[in-house]
Structures are given as structure tokens and as C-alpha cells.
Amino acid sequence: MTDPASDGWPAGKVFEAATQGFTYDDLVLMPGHANFEASEVELTSYVTKNIRLTMPVVSGPSDTVTEAKMATELALAGGLGIIHGNQSIQNQVEMVQAVKRFVSGFILEPKVLSPTHKLADLDKLKAATGIASVPVTENGQLGSKVVGIVTSRDSDLCEDRGEYLSRVMTEKLVTAKEPLAFEEALKVLKRKKVGKLLILDEEDRLVSMVTRSDLKKVRDYPSMSRDLSGKLLVGAAVPANEGQPDWPRASALAEAGANLLYLFGDGVDSQLELIRKLKMEYPAVDILAGPATSVREAKRLVQAGADGIVAGTGCDAGGDPVKAPIAVAVGRGEATMVYEVAFYVTRNYKLPVCAAGVRSSSQALLALSLGASSVMLREPLAGSEEAPGGGQATAPLHHAHSLVNSVATRYGASRAWERQVTVPRAVAAPVTHKSCVKAYLLYFTSGLRNGFQDLGFRNLPELHHGLEKELLRMECRLPYSIQLREACCQAAQQSQHPVVVPYSMSMR
Structure with missing residues (x-):
């Protein structure tokens, strides 16, 4: 019997009774009883069944976010960087090798000389x-x-x-x-x-x-993400578009030492084919697959051999930005996608789920509270010094203006032209910080730890146990309050960044 003193509703009732999908902004988590400090919260989690991270953060495989420098800094901080595939195979392989060389670990092939050398x-x-x-x-x-x-x-x-x-x-x-x-x-x-x-x-x-x-x-970065040989963990993205599974790229990255391959694309059949082939040829490499916007997609990917699933919209998770808004347009919000995919995958296959489309620590807390084991960041990292362009990039555009991106002339690393383009209201987030990613991750993880403390959970397994046992409670915001918050946010953003105009304002 439910405790009559409990506030809010368990996640199961919230999503079962819903007639439409929820976004992260539609939900409010109810506070719990905390008898510990925020510094005691442990954020260790899994991004795939074999890859454990001390910080549940994965970078999005975008050419405005993740190259060798970003992947190295994320691994040193305890997360994982997925190097984008919008480049030649050789360039991507060299970036993977650069990350692996940053911490030598066991040098398995050291240079050796003989006593007769001079x-x-x-x-x-x-x-x-x-x-x-x-x-x-x-x-x-x-x-x-x-x-x-x-x-x-x-x-x-x-x-x-x-x-x-x-x-x-x-x-x-x-x-x-x-x-x-x-x-x-x-x-x-x-x-x-x-x-x-x-x-x-x-x-x-x-x-x-x-x-x-x-x-x-190791002394300076005690939480770094490392493999068994002591080298930094690094992932790489491999597009798997319909009819064009990029096997040469996938095999080259696996042989270069990538610990994780993220297979994304708009054609599930090509993903399934590539997953099966990789698991046969390179069983030691973990496969992260997605983005899955429904349980049916997730089921096919897992049964093909994926070691982890990305849940969310395609644009934020590296997929086709033109087709990404389809799931949102039919009423499937990010929160609903994450909850339903995580509910199915974790209970039936015991595999972790990574939530895409996260833009803040509060949204990350909601995604983890709905069953995700890690989050994929894109916009929050795009303005950092380690991003391609040295912090010149602004938040990437998608949804209504994805067609503009697809037909635009090949842009440079800074993407300065985006600043003059009208931004859709749904993604008119403030331009991200311009500092090192280490400073941002300290801020981000501090917000997560304080959120865990407010909910009364010390670590992610406790949080997921609370979700399953209906100890974690939540409520839905009223539509009027959501509109009011959006209006306030738009006003603040417009005052700070007058060049960026919300899409809803430009259509008037």
C-alpha cells in the first residue's frame, strides 16, 4: 500500500496516464529525505555493459563538439568522448590514437636497443x-x-x-x-x-x-577513465546509413584501439548488420547504438548485439538532423523516450541506456531519475575551449532550421554563420560558456550531486532502485507555468544575446 504521506506520483503512473509525451521541462521531481552531504554522492555508472565511468557524461559525436582534445579532457575528468565521424577515416583514427597515447599505460611495444648500439x-x-x-x-x-x-x-x-x-x-x-x-x-x-x-x-x-x-x-586526475592497460577510454562514431554501413571506418577504428563504437544512422537495418559483423570480428569493442526513439527500435538494436542504447532525438545523438524532429512532432518528448526505452532495456536485458538531448545538470538529473545510466552532452560542450574552433562555436541548430544546415556550404570549425540565423524556440538556449571543459564539468557534477542529495539518494543504483520501488516521486507542471517559464527564459536570453532571435518571435 502506498504511504498516504507520499507526495507526487511514481513514474509508472505519470507515464501510463499520459495522453502525450513529456519533455524534461514537463516534470518536477519531489524532494526526499537527505541525511548526508552532497560531497558523499557517488556518480559512478556504466555507459555500456563493460565500460564504467566515474562521471556519467558522454560527449555528442558532433564536429562542433568532440575531437581528440575534447575526448582527452573528458576521459581525464572521468567521462567519455565520442570522436565525430564527419571526417576522413585516417583523421578519425589519428584522433583516437592521440587520445590513447596521452596516458601510455603499459607500453606494450617500447623502443629497444642492443648493447652494441652507439x-x-x-x-x-x-x-x-x-x-x-x-x-x-x-x-x-x-x-x-x-x-x-x-x-x-x-x-x-x-x-x-x-x-x-x-x-x-x-x-x-x-x-x-x-x-x-x-x-x-x-x-x-x-x-x-x-x-x-x-x-x-x-x-x-x-x-x-x-x-x-x-x-x-594519475595523481593529477584520480578519476580518469582508463581501460585495463591504463590508457584513456575513447569512443568513435560510425555512421550506419541505410544501405551504406561504413565497415572500413568501423574496422579501422577498432584496430586503432577505440574502446567504444557508437553506431548511429537513419536506417536500423544497416545498424543491425554492422553491429552483428563488429561483434563477430571485434568482440572486445563495446557497441553503443541508437538513437532509439521507441522500444521497438531499442529491441532490435539490443538483439543484434549492442552493449548499450542511446535514447533520444537523432540530432542530439548524432543522427540525421532533418529526420530528428519526427519523433517530437508526433508527441514523443525526451522524457518519455528515455523512460520507456530504459524501462524496457534495463529490465529485460540489464543493459545501460544513455540519454541524448540533455542541456543542463537539471535535465541530466531528470534523465538519470527516469532510468538512464549516463547522459550525452552536445550544446553545453560546444562553446568550451577544447571544442573544435576553441570555444567559438555556438549551440548547434536543428529542428526547424535543420534544412538550412543540410544545404549550407561546408562550414568552418567556428560556424560563425550560425549566429546570424534565426534559432527555433525549442532550442534557443543561451550560448554556452567559453572556458575550459574541466571548469564546466565541475559545475555540472556539482549540480548533479546536489540534486541527488535533494532526492535523498547517494548513488545511481539507489536512484534506480527508488524509481523501481516507487520511492522516487514526481509531478507534472501545468501548461500555463511551462509557458510562463519559457517566456521568462526567452526574455533573459534575448537581453544577453540580442543577435539570437527565438524562432517563434521571428514568425510573427
């Missing part, structure tokens, strides 16, 4: 790769018995560059034996106070290496 050979290697410290093995090959290491301290003071490495190398080595977790390797590196830790097998043959630079990065 300092001149080391100089050539340094000029070509920038590497100044090199392990020395018996035959100069990886997998051979290690006999020493040459660092810049050994080579810089030697004037004769024809000297053999056997005479200048350090023979007293700090090593560790495999199998060894990356965290354990960092602890050994810190305890021994050395710059390089050589990882050997049972026969003292060199198999990998860990460097001190990674120790500093």
Missing part, C-alpha cells in the same frame, strides 16, 4: 620519436632478456657519441614481474622512486614498460 643511434631515435630513455636487451628486440637501460642522465654527460651503450647503460634495474595490474605497477614505481619500470616475464624477458609521467597524470 649513443649516435640513441640520438637518431630521440630526434625521430622524442624518446630519450631506452631499455637495452641482449639482441635489441622486445621479448629478449633485458641487460640494462639508458636514460638521458646516462647519455647527456658523454661527449663521445660513438660510445657503445654497454659502457654507459645502467645495469642496476628496477623491474616487476607479470602478471601485474596497472595500479600495482604505479605503486612499485612510486615506492622505488624511479622514472621507468620494466615489466619482465618469468624468464626475465622484457614484455612492457611503465613511465613516471603516467604516475603524475
Whole structure:
């Protein structure tokens, strides 16, 4: 029996009784009892069944948002960046590799020299790769018995560059034996106070290496998203349009080390074909698929082998901006999409759902409260310094003016022309901040933690348990109050950004 002192309604009754779809602005979460501080809230979650994040934030795969720099900063903060596919395969592969190189982790293929090499050979290697410290093995090959290491301290003071490495190398080595977790390797590196830790097998043959630079990065970014080898997590977008599944791009990205591939497109059949092929050829790569605006779409994607689902409109999730407004036009708001897709996917397949179309921490809290495990940000990140164009981009346009985007001449990274285009009322959000993404994410996660505290839940599993057991309550806003809020927001936006005109005002 429901507690008579409970306020509001459980999510099930709200959505079952609705005759139309709800947006995030239509719902209000009822506060709960909080006996803990906001700093105690844990935001750890999953974006796919195998990829765990300390911050439930994924960047949208847009060319105004995510390239290598943005993906790196998000991974360092605990989120995940999905590098856009609106570029050549080679460029996208190089961006993925740049993110993976930022934190070396276990260097599985370190540069190696032999005792008979000379300092001149080391100089050539340094000029070509920038590497100044090199392990020395018996035959100069990886997998051979290690006999020493040459660092810049050994080579810089030697004037004769024809000297053999056997005479200048350090023979007293700090090593560790495999199998060894990356965290354990960092602890050994810190305890021994050395710059390089050589990882050997049972026969003292060199198999990998860990460097001190990674120790500093782990110290400065304790919440970074890393894989088992210690490298940063990174995703990449692969378009899967009807009849044109981009298999060359998907296979190249998987071989480049992408941890996640986001397969999006307007044709579900092509997505299904690409998912099945990828799961057969590259089972270690997680597949995020979508955007799903209905349970039927989500069911097909999951049964094809997807490891996670994106729920929301196509434009915000990287899909076709021309076809994105269709779901909204027939009355399916973002909140309804997220709730119904998450309700089905999480209960029947135990897979996480990522909510697209989120533009603020309050909307992110609502999406997580409706069953999502992570949120996909696009507009809030488009104005940051790490975005393509260095913070020059404004909020991307879609819905009514998506046709303008599709026929416009190929635009530059800054998209300065968008500032002069009339913005639809539904997306006339304030131009996003112009600072580093790290500062914005601190603000964003602070809002999430305070929201969790207000609801009385310490972490995401507790929040989803409250949703399932009807402990989380909500109410619907009256249409008049929604219109009043929109009018106030439009007035504030127009005063701050007079160049941006709401679409409803321009049509008068």
C-alpha cells in the first residue's frame, strides 16, 4: 500500500496516464529525505555493459563538439568522448590514437636497443620519436632478456657519441614481474622512486614498460577513465546509413584501439548488420547504438548485439538532423523516450541506456531519475575551449532550421554563420560558456550531486532502485507555468544575446 504521506506520483503512473509525451521541462521531481552531504554522492555508472565511468557524461559525436582534445579532457575528468565521424577515416583514427597515447599505460611495444648500439643511434631515435630513455636487451628486440637501460642522465654527460651503450647503460634495474595490474605497477614505481619500470616475464624477458609521467597524470586526475592497460577510454562514431554501413571506418577504428563504437544512422537495418559483423570480428569493442526513439527500435538494436542504447532525438545523438524532429512532432518528448526505452532495456536485458538531448545538470538529473545510466552532452560542450574552433562555436541548430544546415556550404570549425540565423524556440538556449571543459564539468557534477542529495539518494543504483520501488516521486507542471517559464527564459536570453532571435518571435 502506498504511504498516504507520499507526495507526487511514481513514474509508472505519470507515464501510463499520459495522453502525450513529456519533455524534461514537463516534470518536477519531489524532494526526499537527505541525511548526508552532497560531497558523499557517488556518480559512478556504466555507459555500456563493460565500460564504467566515474562521471556519467558522454560527449555528442558532433564536429562542433568532440575531437581528440575534447575526448582527452573528458576521459581525464572521468567521462567519455565520442570522436565525430564527419571526417576522413585516417583523421578519425589519428584522433583516437592521440587520445590513447596521452596516458601510455603499459607500453606494450617500447623502443629497444642492443648493447652494441652507439649513443649516435640513441640520438637518431630521440630526434625521430622524442624518446630519450631506452631499455637495452641482449639482441635489441622486445621479448629478449633485458641487460640494462639508458636514460638521458646516462647519455647527456658523454661527449663521445660513438660510445657503445654497454659502457654507459645502467645495469642496476628496477623491474616487476607479470602478471601485474596497472595500479600495482604505479605503486612499485612510486615506492622505488624511479622514472621507468620494466615489466619482465618469468624468464626475465622484457614484455612492457611503465613511465613516471603516467604516475603524475594519475595523481593529477584520480578519476580518469582508463581501460585495463591504463590508457584513456575513447569512443568513435560510425555512421550506419541505410544501405551504406561504413565497415572500413568501423574496422579501422577498432584496430586503432577505440574502446567504444557508437553506431548511429537513419536506417536500423544497416545498424543491425554492422553491429552483428563488429561483434563477430571485434568482440572486445563495446557497441553503443541508437538513437532509439521507441522500444521497438531499442529491441532490435539490443538483439543484434549492442552493449548499450542511446535514447533520444537523432540530432542530439548524432543522427540525421532533418529526420530528428519526427519523433517530437508526433508527441514523443525526451522524457518519455528515455523512460520507456530504459524501462524496457534495463529490465529485460540489464543493459545501460544513455540519454541524448540533455542541456543542463537539471535535465541530466531528470534523465538519470527516469532510468538512464549516463547522459550525452552536445550544446553545453560546444562553446568550451577544447571544442573544435576553441570555444567559438555556438549551440548547434536543428529542428526547424535543420534544412538550412543540410544545404549550407561546408562550414568552418567556428560556424560563425550560425549566429546570424534565426534559432527555433525549442532550442534557443543561451550560448554556452567559453572556458575550459574541466571548469564546466565541475559545475555540472556539482549540480548533479546536489540534486541527488535533494532526492535523498547517494548513488545511481539507489536512484534506480527508488524509481523501481516507487520511492522516487514526481509531478507534472501545468501548461500555463511551462509557458510562463519559457517566456521568462526567452526574455533573459534575448537581453544577453540580442543577435539570437527565438524562432517563434521571428514568425510573427
